[in-house]
Amino acid sequence: MRKFSVILLAAFLVLFVGGQAMAAFENNHLVQVAHNSTDKEFGVDLGDLGTIDFSGTNVLLAPAGSVNFAALGSVADLSLGFFGADTAAYQNWIATTVDTAPVISTGQLLNFQNGAQGVQASYQTDPSQTYNTPGTYGSIMNLNGAAPGAYAGWNMHTPVGESILADLSSAGYVDMYLYHWDIVTLDKGPDAGTDYSGILRLYADGSTVLNPSAVPIPGAAILLGSGLIGLVGIRRRNA
Numbered sequence: 001m002r003k004f005s006v007i008l009l010a011a012f013l014v015l016f017v018g019g020q021a022m023a024a025f026e027n028n029h030l031v032q033v034a035h036n037s038t039d040k041e042f043g044v045d046l047g048d049l050g051t052i053d054f055s056g057t058n059v060l061l062a063p064a065g066s067v068n069f070a071a072l073g074s075v076a077d078l079s080l081g082f083f084g085a086d087t088a089a090y091q092n093w094i095a096t097t098v099d100t101a102p103v104i105s106t107g108q109l110l111n112f113q114n115g116a117q118g119v120q121a122s123y124q125t126d127p128s129q130t131y132n133t134p135g136t137y138g139s140i141m142n143l144n145g146a147a148p149g150a151y152a153g154w155n156m157h158t159p160v161g162e163s164i165l166a167d168l169s170s171a172g173y174v175d176m177y178l179y180h181w182d183i184v185t186l187d188k189g190p191d192a193g194t195d196y197s198g199i200l201r202l203y204a205d206g207s208t209v210l211n212p213s214a215v216p217i218p219g220a221a222i223l224l225g226s227g228l229i230g231l232v233g234i235r236r237r238n239a
Contacts, residue, residue, distance in 0.1 A: 024127075025124045026120065027085070027086060027120075028048060028086035029045050030045075030046040030048075030052065030093060030178075031119070031123070032046055032062070032067075032080070032200075033081045033082070033141075034072055035081075035131050035137065036078050037079060037138070038077075038131060039130060039132075040071065040072050040128070040131055041072075041136060041138055042067060042068050042072055042127060043129070043137065044067060044127065045123070045127075046061040046062055046208060047061055049086070049091070049093060050086075053210075054198045054210070055190070056210065057211050057212075057213050058212055059210040059211060061208045061209060062207055062208040063207055064205040066206045066207060067202070067206040068128065075169055076169065078165040080164075080174060080202060081094075081137070081161065081163075082200055083112075083119075084116065085117065090182075091181070091182060093178060093180050093181075094155055095176040095177055097161075098160045104156060104181065104184065105154060105156050106184045109154070111152045114152075115140040116141075119135070122136060132145045148162050163175075168203075169204070172203060172204045174202050175212070176199070176202075177195075177196035177199055178200055179195060179197065199212065
């Protein structure tokens with residue numbers, strides 16, 4: 001009896017772990033891709049778009065270390081993109097570097113949807129892929145590397161479709177704005193004057209948060225500023 005129970009437990013763990021593994025890069029999941037535009041790309045599943053709390057602040061979508069920067073090379077040579085698609089309900093998501101929605105090509109709806117499905121299928125096998133080979137983000141979303149940020153032709157304003165990650169070395173993070181279309185109709189953000197659904201921030205440690213709060217001024221900077229103000233005051237009195 002005990003042996004039979006052990007067998008049942010083992011079978012349950014196999015099914016449970018396998019189910020969890022297959023849950024990554026599924027339909028309607030938000031996918032983050034960092035690539036070096038030559039030979040490597042790395043995808044991160046940021047979760048089911050239907051369950052992400054877009055009203056929250058500092059919502060952790062991926063912990064530190066989620067992006068394998070070491071495998072991709074220097075951040076100065078890397079680009080960043082985000083996409084998601086619900087192929088059953090025709091919901092479409094991409095991120096850009098600007099806070100107003102880009103013009104989309106309605107005729108490319110199915111190309112984008114099928115492309116999202118194809119890239120996610122390749123990432124289910126391995127999120128680390130060779131850029132610009134069949135089934136990858138580079139080949140499908142960036143049109144064989146010819147149009148970075150095009151998202152399979154869905155985004156007509158390609159210059160804002162991806163972010164350059166060089167700022168990770170200076171600012172320590174990169175922000176992009178996430179947009180959502182219900183079929184081809186833009187779904188406004190928290191109010192009628194906001195196009196984007198949320199702000200995505202990738203940190204230099206490889207973590208990603210949704211709607212980051214304002215970055216506080218470091219204590220050292222405050223002390224330095226206070227000191228400079230004090231010196232200016234002393235100089236004026238002496239004058």
